Amino acid sequence: MTGMRGLSVFISDIRNCQNKELERLRIDKELGNIRTCFKNEKVLTPYKKKKYVWKMLYIHLLGYDVDFGHMEAVSLISAPKYPEKQVGYIVTSCLLNENNDFLRLAINTVRNDIIGRNETFQCLALTLVGNIGGREFAESLAPDVQKLLISSSCRPLVRKKAALCLLRLFRKNPDVVNVDGWADRMAQLLDERDLGVLTSSTSLLVALVSNNHEAYWSCLPKCVKILERLARNQDVPQEYTYYGIPSPWLQVKTMRALQYFPTIEDPSTRRSLFEVLQRILMGTDVVKNVNKNNASHAVLFEALSLVMHLDAEKEMMSQCVALLGKFISVREPNIRYLGLENMTRMLMVTDVQDIIKKHQAQIITSLKDPDISIRRRALDLLFGMCDVTNAKDIVEELLQYLSSAEFAMREELSLKAAILAEKFAPDLSWYVDVILQLIDKAGDFVSDDIWFRVVQFVTNNQDLQPYAAAKTREYLEKPAIHETMVKVSAYILGEYGHLLAGRPGCSPREMFSIIHEKLPTVSASTIPILLSTYAKILLHTQPPDLELQNQIWAIFKKYESCIDVEIQQRAVEYFELSKKGAALADVLAEMPKFPERQSSLIKKAEDAEDTADQSAIKLRAQQQPSNALVLAAPQPVNGTPPPVKVPSMSGSQDHDSAAQSHSQPNGTLSKVEPQPPSPDLLSDLLGPLAIEAPPGSLPTDERGGSTGAGGVPDVVDGAAIVPVGEQMHTVEPIGNIAERFHALCLKDSGVMYEDPYIQIGVKAEWQGHHGRLVLFLGNKNTSPLTSVQARILPPVHLKMELSPVPETIPPRAQVQCPLEVINIRPSRDVAVLDFSYKFATHMVNVKLRLPAVLNKFLQPIQLTTEEFFPQWRSLSGPPLKLQEVLRGVRPLPLPEMVNLFNSFRVSICPGLDPNPNNLVASTTFYSESTRAMLCLVRIETDPSDRTQLRMTVASGDPTLTFELKEYIKEQLITIPTGPRATPPSPLAPAAGAVAQPSSPAVAADDPGALLAGLL
CATH class of the missing domain: 2.60.40.1230 (Gamma-adaptin ear (GAE) domain)
Known part of the structure; x- marks a missing residue:
């Protein structure tokens, strides 16, 4: 670029632009000038072409699209002089990718440069191919690149680039490297004295052995010799020594290549390798210099991976664990993280678990580290190292930590504590204690699978039933407990509460009273379990207690008219069964034992398991730029909202077959009917809120307040x-x-x-x-x-x-x-x-x-043609059916508009409108005044102009129709903040919908507003 005054002036102009608009104008002007010059080839000298191509590259680097001039850039590759050829190679590698058709025009020129004798041109060509080479380049140029790599007459600089270029071509098309003919040559390359060529060749070797290690056994002793040479610092130039460490990159790549070979059979080679690894383990320590730490630890942790891969002697394994134990106790968080991660990997090796247990106290201390990444790794390590001997201590520590753990970890922590308690419980009563403590301390984060599992254990172990019933009875004494605890306590006391007869506070009337106190605090999904418990208590009340019976019957009668089908059915059937006397005992007999099966908790943990690297990536994506909150004193949540009447849109609930009847213990008539699991609402409480949300609906004054x-x-x-x-x-x-x-x-x-x-x-x-x-x-x-x-x-x-x-x-x-x-x-x-x-x-x-806000009280519902159109016809016009033409709408494709409606709980009903450009939607709105009110929506879009549409909203309440129409309008179009329009009065019929002045209303009884051919 030296001497290009026009390019320098252009760059100065861009840097002097005051804003983005001026920059865009200057660039558009320059692109127009370049386009004009390229069209007039008579005045386009090589100097001008080079200058304009440089300008195109600069514009591209600024982030602007450059959709022309590619041919001119490629044509510079064939220029005879270095300045033009350099520009052609650099700009082509930046502007084009491997699928661009223009590259085919340059293949022959690139090949001529590769096989030529000009080393500078060879380096330019190899760099281009190594950056953007695709399958066509691989098929055409791979043989020539291989010749350069093994040529003794080429300088190391060219051979180094040839090795990396061949690596790129191999990744694009593995067939370009013939295994039979290349294995010996690869071994010869590992004898290279130049460390630059050797490092590039080792990168190629790693790719080759990862694809097929059997063909490259001859390379294994050569790799060991490279490590010996580096470990002893023999013949290592100063420029390849990094903070006193001989070529750490080459050491890492060589040990990584060795890990693709299953074993080392030659005793001499194995002994030499372990001597090198021993030297690395003994010679690595934590120092103050961060760069030296990074390099030495990269070598060390790769050596640890190789030691584990080769299943070294127990003495070396002990040395590795001791070294990692030193790392997890230092102050530097990155080193602690790597120590915990690699110690977790060491658990896969036999006979080291007892050695790792010596560091249990330090690992538990890491659970309280300020860095959540370290806490996660410490939790993984504790989970992996747990066995019968230390399970009690580890689970107790996890339970103690659960009170202060942040929300991002509580679900995983609860699951792992439950699994450890199940796998290594010294006795089942301890297991019951642990699960109940889990539910008590972290109810929101305890999945239904955990309490299902404890119910299965209690049901299948007769000796455990009185103890479980007594413990759940104790928890019910607390003034505020989580809803999950109410579920498990009610179920166990309903089944086995009669085994506590004679104990203080355990009479049927007292148990009913303490359970019934929780009824107003639970959600609709828990009420069926409580109704089953009441029926069981009534069954086991001998002799009959008429006062208690009347109380329970009053509850059954109350819920006989409940809109929830499950609650209504249970209330009706239990009430009728309770009048049958002895027949009640046959129907509500004690639950049979559950069939033995693999724990669903263990399967859930296996499905959720990921690598440490993936966990770290997810964590970094979720972290907020704030300190994590530490829960010092957990406040029990006083129940959940009172039960409400929710219409079942499908008419009934689907129940699984008998195979599933034992999976969810909710109380039973003839089988255990599943309840929908409670969603994990706090799993991303501290996560990023990266959602493009609608503008707010709070009225503001002119100052924005x-x-x-x-x-x-x-x-x-x-x-x-x-x-x-x-x-x-x-x-x-x-x-x-x-x-x-x-x-x-x-x-x-x-x-x-x-x-x-x-x-x-x-x-x-x-x-x-x-x-x-x-x-x-x-x-x-x-x-x-x-x-x-x-x-x-x-x-x-x-x-x-x-x-x-x-x-x-x-x-x-x-x-x-x-x-x-x-x-x-x-x-x-x-x-x-x-x-x-x-x-x-x-x-x-x-x-x-x-x-x-308004959409929180919506419940999406899917309607069929038979359900939708009678409702649509019954809502004939304003104020129950309002229509408005919206202009200035965000131009959304239909799939994105569907997602938008679903996001605020309005469900799209596909197939109801014969016009594919229209959408029909429905939802149910809940309030004390309207109860469950069905709402219908129709959106008519214009394919030629996505910025306008016609919207029709209908419901049985005029205010609801207006408010829902305005709410949807806010989602679709940016409305200036100002005084809110007044909804139409239900007593004053309007001639049309209330609309913004810029969007005139249209009467909803206009024939064009009706679904074509159906109304």
Whole structure:
């Protein structure tokens, strides 16, 4: 580029542009000039062509598309002079890929340069092929590249590039290397004295032996000799010594190649190799220089992998474990991580588990490390090293750690603790204790498989049944327990509570009373289990207790009209069966033993197992730029939302066959009927909220503040105000609060707010018109947060009750605050959380929108033609059916629009509209005023103009129709924030839909709005 004044001026112009628009204008002008010059070949001198091709490359590197001039770049490859040829090779390798047709024009020129005598041209050609060579290059050029590699007349620089070029061609087409003829030549290359050629050749060897090691046995002793040479630092030039380590890259590649050979049979070669490995193990230590550490540890950990692969003597294995034990105790987190990871791999080797157990205390200490990657590796290692001798200690440590573990690890931690307790339990009563403690400490993260499994054990072991019943009876005494504990306790007491007869507090009436106290706190999925328990208690009450019988019958009668089919069926059948006297004992007999089968927990762990590298990648993708919260004192969640009436759209639930009847112990008539598992709502609570969410629906004033309760404008989702003395300072939140809110509108868990002092997370459950949010308030600092206050500013359509918030949050601790929500009527208004706290002398106050929005009270439903059209016809026009033409819509393809509707719980019903460009959708809305209200939607798109569409929304409630139409409109089009339109009054029929001035309304009874040929 020396002397190209026009190129230098162009680069200066680009750098001097004040904004992106000016840069784009300058580049468009230059691209137009280049295109004009390329068309006029008469004035296109080699110098100009070279200059313009350089400019194209610079524009490409800036991120702009360059869709012309490729032919000119390729033609420079055939130029006779180096400056033009260099430009051609460099620009071609940057602009084109292996599938580009222009490359075929250059194959002959590239081959001529490779077989020519100009070493500079050879290097340019080999670099191009090594970067973008595809199958055609491999078939045409591989023989010539091989000749260069084994040629004794070529300089090392050329041969080094030839080895890497051949590696690229082999990866594209393995057939280009003939195994029979190349094995001996590969062995000869390993005798090379030049370390540059040797390093490149070893990279090629690794690829070859990974494909077929049988053909390259002759290379094995050569690899050992290379390692000996490097270990003794014999004939290693200074430029290949990195911080005193002889060519660490070559050492790593050579040991990696050796790991593809199954074994080393020659005693002399094996002895030499172990001497080298011994020298590496003895000579590696942790030093202050980070670069030297990285290089020496790369060699060390590859040597450890080779030692494990070769199944070395126990003495060397002990030495490896001792070295790793030293690594897991240092302060540097990267070294601790590698030590734990490699110690986990050592578990695959026989006879080292007892040696690893000596470091158990240090491994347990790693569970409390600030770095979650290290904690994960420590958990994996403890899980792998556990056996009968140390299971009790490890499981107790895991249970203790469970109270302070962050949410990202609790599910995995619970699963592994449950598996260890099952595999290595010294007695079954200890196993029951462990599982019940797991459920008590981490109920949200305990999968249904865990409590199903403990029920199976109790059912199959008669001696265990009284103990399990007594323990679950103790847990029910607690004022607040998790719903999973209610399930397992109710089931076990229903089956085996009668075995406690005579003990204090264990009469049928007392057991019924303590179980029935939990009924208002559980969800609809638990009520069937409780009903079965009541029926079993009634069965085992001898002599009959008429008062208890009347109480239970009243409950059955209450749920006989429940809209949930499962609850209704059980209530009706239990009530009728309880009148049958002796027949009740035959139908509700004790559950038979479960058939022996592989533990579903172990299978689940195997399915979820991944490598350490994959775990680290996933972790890095999920981490937030904030400190992890540590749960200091777990607050039991006081149940779940009260049961609500949820319509079964399918008419009945599907039940599995007898093979599945023993898999989910819910209480039974003649079989155990499965309940839907509770979703893991907190699995990504601290994960990234990378969701493109709709604009907020909170009304704002002209300054961007929201309108709080009573119409008083407040700053919502803005910076928190911190009074310091007489001055006002601002605490900047971490992350975009509005984006977090929009993401939570489509998700049920995540981080709602974070600043340097506190993190507020939310987890929500929604059922019908009821909702339950749990706010997680986490103190990120080592000092307490005081004067904590939280109050809800609810809109008039929501009834909200927040549990008391503690005035002080301890250092590095987290508290949970349940929030009950009841939806009274349809509205898009949003509740606001007014939250404040004091840190040191600073008082912080922030107002946050709560994700209790309209779509949370929707339940998607799929309708057939027979179900949809009678409803559509019955809603004849405004105000129950509104239609609007929307313009300025985001141009979404139909599949993306389908995904968008599904994201806010409106289900697309395929095949109902004969026009493939239209969408028909349905959902059910829940509120106290409307109950379960069916909503129907039709979207008519214009294939020629995706920026406009016509939308028709229909429901049995005028307000709901308007609010749902406006909500969907907000998702499809950017609406300027301003005063919200007033919904049509149900008493005042409108002539058409209420619409924005830019989107005129269309009467919904227009024939064009009806489904073609069907209405």
